[in-house]
Amino acid sequence: MTSSASALVDVQGLVKHFPGERAFFGLGRPRAVVRAVDDVSFAITPGQTLGLVGESGCGKSTVGRTILRLIEPDAGRVLIDGLNLLTLGSRELRALRRRMQIVFQDPYGSLNPRLTVRQTLAEPLAIHHLATGADAGRRIAALLEEVGLDPGFATSYAHELSGGQRQRVGIARALSVEPQFLVLDEPVSALDVSVQAQVLNLLADLQQRRRLTYLFIAHDLAVVKHIADQVAVMYLGKIVEWAPAARLYAAPRHPYTTSLLSAVPVPDPMAQRRRIVLTGDVPSPAHPPAGCPFHPRCPHPKKDARCRTEPPALREVAPGQLAACHYAEEPL
Template structure:
């Protein structure tokens, strides 16, 4: 299958310091040689520690930030070669949902104005039918049409995120970048928003790039996962394969850190030693070698390549093939929080369980949230 989005060797270095003459003397290597692809109707999750470059990658894909090197192709088109008019047309096909729904919505505009703006900008709907389209968008995300006259501050956090989702869907995109869309919400609301995103993907055939540090959420929403460390991807695989058998030591450490609400659940917690390197001066060789328990001399001198096996599982580690198999570092589904257990039940179609926490059932019309 041809990929909807193809990113190759993407780089972005920010100037951190300048000389008295204005010449750059230090750079933050936020993104340093990232490559991945996203298929239509699928979800790729970008995961990693804070500051690893996940959000920067998402903004580079939309050219909200201009890359220093690399290529970005969408449906075969080179996005870096587009002029301003072509770039505006492309942004109808690719939208973003930001982390903080309150900061991303204009407080001086009503919901109707927020949702009408992209329709007018891209001239998608005649002026006489825009009110009808706004009502359709609100129903699509589980809100009542009467909310169109309200301002963002009159809504809860979950409702504001639904409005942000409706704004992204207003232009009928093919790709939606979800930049930690549930991290600012409490657990019960997270399950509703995640279920809504899955439902919309099934209905509309959307492709997602899902940026998150919550691996428990990623396990249930992503088709593939790319693990990032200090601006580079160190492992990528299908979600089930990565959670069942992570190969990179960094991936194993991240997965072992998933909180488990059952104290007696059997698992092996990996505690990394040493200091996290700075993106201003990343170490030579493998960037994870300063904290890796399996480091050898080759790791300190030679950067590992992201090598793919026949099953689509790629790892950037010199010792990936010789490391011992991971212990029970990933909890079973029953060891996740109760809200996520109900989320799993909702995805599986168990309405009697999901309904008890107010989760929208996939395939059913989402109820209004007041």
């Protein structure tokens, strides 16, 4: 992957296993562990966007939340500008939280229904002692304008806003502490298609203007295509392919990426396309298959006993492109 030295965000060997519930009042044997994130590493250079793509349940949101320590990871290191986030005390962590923020998927659940937009945006300013009183009012108005909302919305409650407007408020809240790094956890998945484009454009503008670094989480390669510089594809808690965006879309090496790409709609009815429809469901992350985690659903013609027994390592298969497939040299 990219060299760690120049990275703003450097994630190394991140692991998060959720223990299964113990049966019978916590006295029984613990059930199988869910390996939500299983040894994930990546780095993002300042000002760049990493797209993190995968089906629901593959652990991509857990990655985003663990990086912000909203969920405590079990192992690994998360370096923000060289500082290891996971060993920080609560004071230093709070200071560092100014530099990294998150935008959530659900614009309905991510705003406190009891607060007005102004109260929602004033809170981070108060927590980090950035502004109070009239000064805070000016900053809130400026933030609302920056995300394309009329400052008059300051007195509205979340339920008085549309989905797109709420998502803009969520973005304004994340920007209020002037972060360098944003985790965008499926920021447009819950929006109408027309609104999706507006919000994506807004995010792209903000990135340019504020020189932001993004981790853009999505379940859909099409959404990531226009905004990501690098794309990582996750399957069952592991990164299975990593490449510069242009390269990944042009020449995917992992059969899972290929099948995801074949599902992206093409706005040309005459286009000749080969659809790869995956059969079966995603295996439970509590019982991942032996060998390559993708092998039960893999459409690759050369699939063999090796795939069923030996987990493929994530290795460089082309300059800047990594894939975890034994047959990455012979892509689908």
